[in-house]
Amino acid sequence: MGTCSPRHGVGDRVHRTVSGLLPLVARALAKDRGFVGTVAPSQWLLVEHSPGGDAAPGVARIAAVGRALPPARVSTDELMASTRHRTRIDLERLTGVHERRVGDGTDDSFTLAVKAAVDCLAHTSYGPEDLDVVISCSITKFRDGLTQWLDPPMSVAVAQAIGATSATTFDVSNACAGMLTGVFILNDWIRQGAIRTGLVVSGEFISSLARNAARHVRNIMSRELASLTLGDAGAAMLVERSPDDKPGITVTGFTTIAEHSRLCVAYPSSHEPGARMFTRSQALQVAAIRDTPILLREALEAAGLEIEDIDHVVPHQTSTRAIRKGMAHVTQALGGEPTHPVVVTVDHYGNTASTSHTVALVDELEAGRIRPGDTVALVALASGLVIGVVLFRADENLVQSYGHAS
Amino acid sequence: MATRLEGVTVTTGGWRRSHSALRLAVDAARQTLERTGRTPDQIPLLIYTGLFRDRNLGEPALAPMIQEDLGANPEDPHSGRRGTFSFDISNGGGGVLSALEVADRFLRAGTVDVVLVVSSDANPGHGLAPGFPFDPAGGAVLCTRSDGPGGLGAFSWATDPDDGSSFRATVGERTGSNVLTIHHATDYAERAGRVAAAAVQRLFDQESLKPIDVDVVVASPNDDGFRQVFGDEVGIEDERIVSAGARLHTVSFLAGLETAVTSGRLARSRKALFVCASAGVTAGAVLFTP
Numbered sequence: 251m252g253t254c255s256p257r258h259g260v261g262d263r264v265h266r267t268v269s270g271l272l273p274l275v276a277r278a279l280a281k282d283r284g285f286v287g288t289v290a291p292s293q294w295l296l297v298e299h300s301p302g303g304d305a306a307p308g309v310a311r312i313a314a315v316g317r318a319l320p321p322a323r324v325s326t327d328e329l330m331a332s333t334r335h336r337t338r339i340d341l342e343r344l345t346g347v348h349e350r351r352v353g354d355g356t357d358d359s360f361t362l363a364v365k366a367a368v369d370c371l372a373h374t375s376y377g378p379e380d381l382d383v384v385i386s387c388s389i390t391k392f393r394d395g396l397t398q399w400l401d402p403p404m405s406v407a408v409a410q411a412i413g414a415t416s417a418t419t420f421d422v423s424n425a426c427a428g429m430l431t432g433v434f435i436l437n438d439w440i441r442q443g444a445i446r447t448g449l450v451v452s453g454e455f456i457s458s459l460a461r462n463a464a465r466h467v468r469n470i471m472s473r474e475l476a477s478l479t480l481g482d483a484g485a486a487m488l489v490e491r492s493p494d495d496k497p498g499i500t501v502t503g504f505t506t507i508a509e510h511s512r513l514c515v516a517y518p519s520s521h522e523p524g525a526r527m528f529t530r531s532q533a534l535q536v537a538a539i540r541d542t543p544i545l546l547r548e549a550l551e552a553a554g555l556e557i558e559d560i561d562h563v564v565p566h567q568t569s570t571r572a573i574r575k576g577m578a579h580v581t582q583a584l585g586g587e588p589t590h591p592v593v594v595t596v597d598h599y600g601n602t603a604s605t606s607h608t609v610a611l612v613d614e615l616e617a618g619r620i621r622p623g624d625t626v627a628l629v630a631l632a633s634g635l636v637i638g639v640v641l642f643r644a645d646e647n648l649v650q651s652y653g654h655a656s
Numbered sequence: 657m658a659t660r661l662e663g664v665t666v667t668t669g670g671w672r673r674s675h676s677a678l679r680l681a682v683d684a685a686r687q688t689l690e691r692t693g694r695t696p697d698q699i700p701l702l703i704y705t706g707l708f709r710d711r712n713l714g715e716p717a718l719a720p721m722i723q724e725d726l727g728a729n730p731e732d733p734h735s736g737r738r739g740t741f742s743f744d745i746s747n748g749g750g751g752v753l754s755a756l757e758v759a760d761r762f763l764r765a766g767t768v769d770v771v772l773v774v775s776s777d778a779n780p781g782h783g784l785a786p787g788f789p790f791d792p793a794g795g796a797v798l799c800t801r802s803d804g805p806g807g808l809g810a811f812s813w814a815t816d817p818d819d820g821s822s823f824r825a826t827v828g829e830r831t832g833s834n835v836l837t838i839h840h841a842t843d844y845a846e847r848a849g850r851v852a853a854a855a856v857q858r859l860f861d862q863e864s865l866k867p868i869d870v871d872v873v874v875a876s877p878n879d880d881g882f883r884q885v886f887g888d889e890v891g892i893e894d895e896r897i898v899s900a901g902a903r904l905h906t907v908s909f910l911a912g913l914e915t916a917v918t919s920g921r922l923a924r925s926r927k928a929l930f931v932c933a934s935a936g937v938t939a940g941a942v943l944f945t946p
Contacts, residue, residue, distance in 0.1 A: 294733035296700055296741040298767055305657070306765040389715050397828035398714070400707055400836075401748040402820050402936035410817040418813045419938065420754040423717045423744035431743050438761050505739035508724035509731055516715035518827050518834035520782070525714055525834075537732070544733050633716035634742070 295503035295548045295639075298437055301495065306441035310489050311498025312433075312642055314651055316370025317605065317612045318362045318453070318484035320353040329460060329478060335468045341478055344470075346570025350481025350600030352457040358392040360404060362484030363453030364411045366605075370449065370486035371412070373651040378413035381488075382445035383436065386421045387428030387452040387604050389516070396458055396523040408451055417449075425514070426566050427504070427632035428452060428604035429487060430640050434502045436489040437640075446491050453484040454603040458524030459516070466526075476514070476529040479569060481600030485608035497643045501553040504630070504638035505545060510537050514633035535568075538631045539576050543583035546629065549639035550584075557581070560588040560641075561624040562614060566631045567596035567606040576631075588627070590619065604632075615644075615652040622646040658807025659760045661944070662798045663691035664914045666907060669778060669792030677709040678718060680794030681776035682725045688772065688796035689726075696728035700768045702742035703759060705751030706794075706906050708777040712784055712827050712836060717744040722774055748823075748934030749877055751775060752795075752909045753942065756930075757811045759799040771799040775906045784827075785836035791903040795910030806945035812859035815938045816851045823848075823935035848877065848933035849885025855939040856890050856931055863943065867891040870943075871925035874916050875899050876909035876932045886931070908932075922946055 300309045326342040326349065342348055353362070363386060371378060386405035393399045393407070405419035424431040432450035439445045463477035492498040513534045516527035550557060557580070565573050577592040595610040602609050607628045614620045622645055630638035665687040667680055681704060689696060704719040719742035724730045729740040747754040752775055759771035776794035779785050822844040827836050852875070860866065867890055875883060878899035887894055898921060901911035909932050916922040923946055933939040 294737065294739040296739065296767065298765070302765055302767075397826050398712075399820065399824065399826050400712075400746070401823065401825040402934070402938070403746050403748060405747075406815060406817060406936040406938055407819065409815075410819070415815075418811075419747075419815065419936075420751070421746040423746060424719075425716045427743075435758055435761075438758075438765055438767065442761060442765055444761060504741045505733070506720045506723055506742045507730070507732055508720045508728070508740070508742065511716055511720040511724045511730075514715065515713065517711045517713045518784075520784075520833050523829055523834075527715065541732055634720035636716075636720070636741075636743075 293548050295505050295545055297501060297503040297552050298434065299552060300441055300500055302441050308441045308443055309492040309495040309498050310437045310440035311492040311645060312487060312648060313490045314370050314373035314488045315608050315611050316366045316373060316486045317609050318365030318369060319351045320357050320482050322352050322354050323349045324352045325349045329464060333464045333467055337467055337469055339470050345479050346597050347479045347600050348597050351483060353455055353482045357455060357482065358395060359388045359390045359453040359455040360393040360407060362455060362482065363388060363404065363408050363451045366453065366484035366486040367408060367412045367449060367451045370488050374488055376447060376488065379416060381414040381417040381447055381449050383448035384409040384414050384417040384419050385432040385435065385448065385450050387432045387450060388454060389423065389425060389428065389603050390455050392455045398518065424636055425633035426603050426606065427630035427636040427638055429485060429608060430628055430630045430638055431504065433487060433489060433640055434504055437499050437502050440489060440491050448489050449486060450489065451486040452604045454605050455482050456480040456603055457482050459527050462519055462522050462524060462526050473528040473530060474526065476531050477527045479601045481602050483599060483602035483605045483609050485605035487608050496645065499640060499642040501549050501641045503549045503552060504636065507537065507541060507635045507637065510534065510635035513635065534635065535572050537635055539579050541637055542576060542631065543580045545637050546580060546639060547584055549641060553641050557584040557586040557588060559625055560627050562590050562593055562620060562626045563588050563629060564593045564607050564610050564626060565629040567601050567610060570594055570597055615649065618654040620644045620649060622649045657764055658802045658804055659763045660800045660802045660807050662800055663688040664797040664910060664917055665691060665795060666911045666914045667794040675779055675781040677706055677776040677778040678721055680778055680792055681706060681718065681722050681774045684776065684794035684796040685722060685726050685772060685774045688798050692798050694798065696726045699728045699740055699770060699772045700738060701762060701771045702728060702740060702774065703755040703771060704744045704774050705755045706776040707746060707748065707825065708780060708790065708905065710780060711782060712780045719744050747938065748936065749905055749908060750932035750934035750938060750940050751906050753930065753932040753940040756799065756808060760808045763799060763801040769801045773797050773799060775910060777905045777907060780836055789838055789903065790905045793901065793904050793907040795907040797910060797913065809943035809945065810859065810862060811940060811942045812855050812862065813938065813940045814851050814855035814858060815936055816847065818847065818937055820935060822937060845879045845881035846885050847937045848939065849882045850889060851937045852886045852931050852933040852939035853889030855941040856929065859941045859943065870927055870929045872916060872921045873897045873929045873931060874909065874912045876912055878902050878908055878912065882933065
């Protein structure tokens with residue numbers, strides 16, 4: 251593996267050459283490697299365009315987002331005061347996380363997901379019986395406290411709980427990119443007309459990982475340090491066929507840089523309730539910062555946009571420092587910046603795993619910062635290492651459903 | 657356009673590999689690629705559908721680890737190549753069928769030409785699953801895009817929610833440690849058979865078909881009670897139903913498919929029916945024209 255910059259420079263030249271001078275050759279090469287469609291042959295991302303030609307002529311839109319946040323707040327000072335060892339870590343200065351929401355024992359992954367789904371539907375004219383598909387994307391599948399339900403899938407339970415009795419159900423697991431992977435799938439189905447509406451939902455009851463980490467973290471080098479930033483939340487996103495195929499989701503693109511697949515792993519704790527997560531945060535951040543600009547550029551090129559055309563970037567919420575550092579690299583690499591500052595909510599919600607983009611999106615919509623016609627980039631960075639982008643245009647109906655007119 | 661299925665492979669746990677769902681999945685994926693003459697870097701999309709994995713791993717998805725071990729474009733993005741996207745789909749014993757539906761859609765849209773679907777289950781090890789009831793196994797199948805007719809048809813799903821009362825797999829604290837517990841009620845097979853029959857009946861109604869129009873049925877789970885209830889409800893005699901691997905979970909459907917392929921029954925059929933039932937209780941069905 252070389253470094254990012256030289257590869258990126260070469261990639262640029264090759265991309266322009268291939269797409270500009272040798273499209274037929276490039277297309278043949280791409281087809282030989284299992285790719286077809288309208289995407290540029292040198293693209294690393296797996297990309298869906300809207301509309302996608304004869305095979306996928308429709309356009310999907312994000313019709314509504316909803317969330318569920320436990321009312322209890324735990325400050326970083328309080329959490330760090332509970333550590334078993336004297337860590338001497340200034341976690342708030344390090345991560346920017348001031349507080350996070352924590353379930354009080356009545357909530358778990360399932361209940362948070364259900365509440366978020368109900369909240370999401372309340373922002374639409376749809377009832378649960380109108381949903382064609384329900385995809386649950388929780389990493390944690392806690393029900394009845396800290397019992398993980400592997401089977402039946404949580405999607406069946408959520409669909410049943412909200413009354414989506416005719417929906418096809420399955421779960422998607424893709425770490426913190428789970429919900430956006432669900433959007434990627436629904437976008438595909440809706441563009442082809444296979445379904446009209448689908449709900450992506452997740453509940454993350456992950457404060458138990460922070461509690462477990464507080465028992466084990468000794469110093470700043472601990473691989474459980476990232477667990478101390480986690481917060482509980484539920485989130486849901488309703489995706490539907492755009493009426494008259496007006497612009498909605500324009501491009502979705504994802505890839506898995508699997509040589510980094512072991513940089514963050516989580517599994518049930520052997521002798522404590524819940525789970526533990528072990529993260530090589532520095533290595534993960536280095537890879538993410540190195541690769542994100544390249545992949546974001548690909549997504550923008552696929553959409554025919556420049557970075558200045560993006561109004562809001564909503565990244566996965568890990569730490570304020572990592573988000574701002576990553577955005578600075580994007581700005582430098584792409585030679586421009588979005589209209590608005592990068593969205594940061596990790597300071598008051600912590601890292602809420604797969605729900606983080608949706609939780610942040612609700613903040614932006616409720617505050618009226620997203621206006622009709624704004625272009626939003628949801629940027630996934632997740633264990634795997636998964637990097638993905640969902641580009642969509644917020645429409646009047648979406649903005650209005652949060653009490654803001656154009 | 658048709659979605660074809662190629663190189664279906666099932667691997668079982670040898671003495672060295674009986675405790676790694678990851679290794680079983682990688683082995684099955686590798687054999688499928690060898691059988692189909694593909695290399696790992698030709699796979700743009702990898703979907704994993706297994707449930708019981710090493711240490712009950714929750715994050716990351718297992719698909720990226722399979723992708724890395726397989727060598728399917730694991731490196732950082734660079735010029736002249738394309739990446740691979742991988743993720744997990746869970747739908748219990750019907751996970752493979754859900755993955756086939758997702759794969760079929762990506763292929764129909766022209767987003768990709770090839771999707772590798774992989775599954776595996778094994779005892780999580782470390783004493784985390786006392787009395788684990790399933791044999792270690794891995795399976796894989798390559799879904800490819802063809803311009804000809806046939807292939808996978810429309811999918812149909814049915815659910816009769818029981819909140820896991822007839823089958824559930826949970827990881828929770830028991831005697832001081834988090835262990836995997838599998839509850840399997842005696843009436844699960846019967847309930848699964850009924851829901852599977854409902855999914856198939858809906859499919860037949862959609863497609864204006866009768867049971868006689870189907871030459872072979874690949875069914876999961878491989879359970880006598882399930883097959884009997886399902887066959888009786890739909891009106892398909894047991895001789896037309898292919899199942900394999902009595903102690904398999906998410907790999908069960910692929911084992912049945914491999915049996916149908918190696919026996920030549922799938923190739924000889926004019927129309928085949930795939931059906932999977934799983935906890936929930938949920939069942940899916942799809943027609944396949946070889």
